[in-house]
Amino acid sequence: MSWAQAILLARSLSRGWAGVRGAAxxxxxxxxxxxxxxxxxxxxxxxxxxDSSLVPRPPEPTRRPAKAQAPxxxxxxxxxxxxxxxxxxxxxxxxxxxxxxxxxGHVDFIYLALSKMRQYGVERDxxxxxxxLDIFPKEVFRPRNIIQRIFLHYPRQQExxxxxxxxxxxxxxxxxxxxxxxxxxxxGRKSYPMLKFLRMRLWFSRFKNVNPFPMPRxxxxxxxxxxxxxxxxxxxxxxARVTIYQMPLPSDSTGAPDPTQPHIVGIQSPEQQxxxxxxxxxxxxFVEGPFSLWLRDKCVYYHILRxxxxxxxxxxxxxxxxxxNLYYPMQLDLDYGRSAxxxxxxxxxxxxxxxxxxxxxxxxxxxxxxxxxxQGLQETNPALxxxxxxxxxxGSTGELLAASPGLEEPPLPPQGQEEESDSLHRQQQGQS
Amino acid sequence: MxxxxxxxxxxxxxxxxxxxxxxxxxxxxxxxxxxxSSSLQKPAxxxxxxxxxxxxxxxxxxxxxxxxxxxxxxxxDEKPEVSFDKAIQDEIxxxxxxxxxxxxxxxxxxxxxxLHEVMLExxxxxxxxxxxxxxxxxxxxxxxxxxxxxxxxxKMGKNNQSALLYGNLSSEAPLDGDSGRSGxxxxxxxxxxxxxERKKSYDWSQFNTLYLxxxxxxxxxxxxxxxxxxxxxxxxxxxxxxxxxxxxxxWQEVKIPFSKFFLSNQGRIRDAQFQLLPDKISSIGxxxxxxxxxxxxxxxxxxxxxxDPAHTxxxxxxxxxxxxxxxxx
Numbered sequence: 034m035s036w037a038q039a040i041l042l043a044r045s046l047s048r049g050w051a052g053v054r055g056a057a058x059x060x061x062x063x064x065x066x067x068x069x070x071x072x073x074x075x076x077x078x079x080x081x082x083x084d085s086s087l088v089p090r091p092p093e094p095t096r097r098p099a100k101a102q103a104p105x106x107x108x109x110x111x112x113x114x115x116x117x118x119x120x121x122x123x124x125x126x127x128x129x130x131x132x133x134x135x136x137x138g139h140v141d142f143i144y145l146a147l148s149k150m151r152q153y154g155v156e157r158d159x160x161x162x163x164x165x166l167d168i169f170p171k172e173v174f175r176p177r178n179i180i181q182r183i184f185l186h187y188p189r190q191q192e193x194x195x196x197x198x199x200x201x202x203x204x205x206x207x208x209x210x211x212x213x214x215x216x217x218x219x220x221g222r223k224s225y226p227m228l229k230f231l232r233m234r235l236w237f238s239r240f241k242n243v244n245p246f247p248m249p250r251x252x253x254x255x256x257x258x259x260x261x262x263x264x265x266x267x268x269x270x271x272x273a274r275v276t277i278y279q280m281p282l283p284s285d286s287t288g289a290p291d292p293t294q295p296h297i298v299g300i301q302s303p304e305q306q307x308x309x310x311x312x313x314x315x316x317x318x319f320v321e322g323p324f325s326l327w328l329r330d331k332c333v334y335y336h337i338l339r340x341x342x343x344x345x346x347x348x349x350x351x352x353x354x355x356x357x358n359l360y361y362p363m364q365l366d367l368d369y370g371r372s373a374x375x376x377x378x379x380x381x382x383x384x385x386x387x388x389x390x391x392x393x394x395x396x397x398x399x400x401x402x403x404x405x406x407x408q409g410l411q412e413t414n415p416a417l418x419x420x421x422x423x424x425x426x427x428g429s430t431g432e433l434l435a436a437s438p439g440l441e442e443p444p445l446p447p448q449g450q451e452e453e454s455d456s457l458h459r460q461q462q463g464q465s
Numbered sequence: 466m467x468x469x470x471x472x473x474x475x476x477x478x479x480x481x482x483x484x485x486x487x488x489x490x491x492x493x494x495x496x497x498x499x500x501x502s503s504s505l506q507k508p509a510x511x512x513x514x515x516x517x518x519x520x521x522x523x524x525x526x527x528x529x530x531x532x533x534x535x536x537x538x539x540x541x542d543e544k545p546e547v548s549f550d551k552a553i554q555d556e557i558x559x560x561x562x563x564x565x566x567x568x569x570x571x572x573x574x575x576x577x578x579x580l581h582e583v584m585l586e587x588x589x590x591x592x593x594x595x596x597x598x599x600x601x602x603x604x605x606x607x608x609x610x611x612x613x614x615x616x617x618x619x620k621m622g623k624n625n626q627s628a629l630l631y632g633n634l635s636s637e638a639p640l641d642g643d644s645g646r647s648g649x650x651x652x653x654x655x656x657x658x659x660x661x662e663r664k665k666s667y668d669w670s671q672f673n674t675l676y677l678x679x680x681x682x683x684x685x686x687x688x689x690x691x692x693x694x695x696x697x698x699x700x701x702x703x704x705x706x707x708x709x710x711x712x713x714x715x716w717q718e719v720k721i722p723f724s725k726f727f728l729s730n731q732g733r734i735r736d737a738q739f740q741l742l743p744d745k746i747s748s749i750g751x752x753x754x755x756x757x758x759x760x761x762x763x764x765x766x767x768x769x770x771x772x773d774p775a776h777t778x779x780x781x782x783x784x785x786x787x788x789x790x791x792x793x794x
Contacts, residue, residue, distance in 0.1 A: 263712075267715075380589075
């Protein structure tokens, strides 16, 4: 700082301190001290300028925005029409590199870009991450001698590199060779970002196929397709058939789905069909729901058609006669091959629940929609016409979702929520 | 990668204080003032083992009174009469009884069962959920301990045949200037205790697979096993593996061999991997931290261990010389 600047600063400082002390002695309220002091510290305001200050004047405190804007924030606000897309994001990044050959403040810019990625919808795009890593100046942060290698060379930049890779890891983006080359160029082979990259490469490839029920990364947007995917995901029987009982009406200009015609998609396997056919009409079956199912980050709701468990005395094990199939035995009793030592069964009675006959996913969770599902099911299961159906719909969110403390027992059959179906084909049976 | 709940002191909700709380005030830490157990709902508690075991012993002591008190609210006039001396005496008698049991059991065989039964066992149920006392063996945590917004509750399911772990996950980061992300819920089993609150461990060296019968909602969970160790450095280490639930109304059997568990330290996978030695397991935990906000539930029927004769793998992960050159010198 030159001597002239120093003298001016000292003069304004003394004026400022005098102003503060003067205000305190006069008993002025505290809120008035700071603007006075500031004005005094940094030279006078535009109203009375006795000497031109060489120190840049900050804006008035009243005009300062409540939240300080991050540096380079304006680069992200330049999109035409505010379109938040990959193109505008890439444009902002390229603007920074173009106007800033020496990459001043690249660390702050990269942190800002990382926080903005979700808004622009590019958080799972590997090319964008490579572009962000490209912002770093190359060959500058590589350690050149042993002392630089011992100590963490350019720690802030290494932390920033690790932050980029950490966000990649959080969103499950696998880095590629370009990332590796960039990291070697920027930080060198023995740096922490390179170490993190090695770990990501190793563990991501190890855990890539660890999910026994894989779900595609991009879920379908169409609700009918999503319902089909969800039902197939839940049903372990591969021979189950998915039936669409009702398609939603084609969307109008408003784009909102028609509330009077939500989609209804159901699934039923041949075994369930057979079980429903032999279900005795004396016992009612229940439509329960809605239960929640999470597909990646989307939550869908489904209903099930199930019956209560038969009491032990009424259960009969159906035995297929040996002549049913002459080519191979339908029932194999292989336990005689094991000795008395081997016993892999658990010493506990497993939870037994009644059989499930069908599942469905519908756009609405009210009884009218589900009644349409039952009617659709009747076409493939004519036995359903004689069985009474009771709707046990637990509210709009389902009893499992409503975290009501103290709710111990499940809703008993004769409760306010359930109603008996009033179709002409069904017989009126007594309530259990 | 799993987020391990930080071992900070949790926020204990002050419940209705009755006479036993005076006992607890004198008997335990001042932090426990007013902490009464409720048999209806599992409160979120910090997984601090030292505090939990005292709470557990107190709860076991006071359980006959408290269970009845929880069901019907007593009038303010009548207070259950508990004397401090009697409580201490009961506690000491209980511990000596446990000590006597341990000596007697040692003669019969490991853990009181005859040796041939233990050696020939191939499937063992370790935790089942058939009553309220089974829920007391578990602690439920969420990121509320670090200031997050997730909630988690544990209660008995339908017909007392299963346990239901449900709640709401919120990945909103706490505004404490330190944590950048948040959002986890966990259910951890309590460490088994012997006489005088000595830590015991499970010995599963006969078995090679963990078996869980669960019914989830499609969310991915993580199963964590912690070893019983005296080394302080190992207290933050645990073995984990994923448990993917299918969702749907059918019960799902999850079998995870012990060879698949990877070693992690302070919530991050370690470079130097070693296989899980199942002879001193102290606790198991189920964590949900899949960064998706929303309600969740998990119904558990039972958790057991068994020997899978078809599984011959010793350890699933080999160490890489790029990450760990010292292991390959």
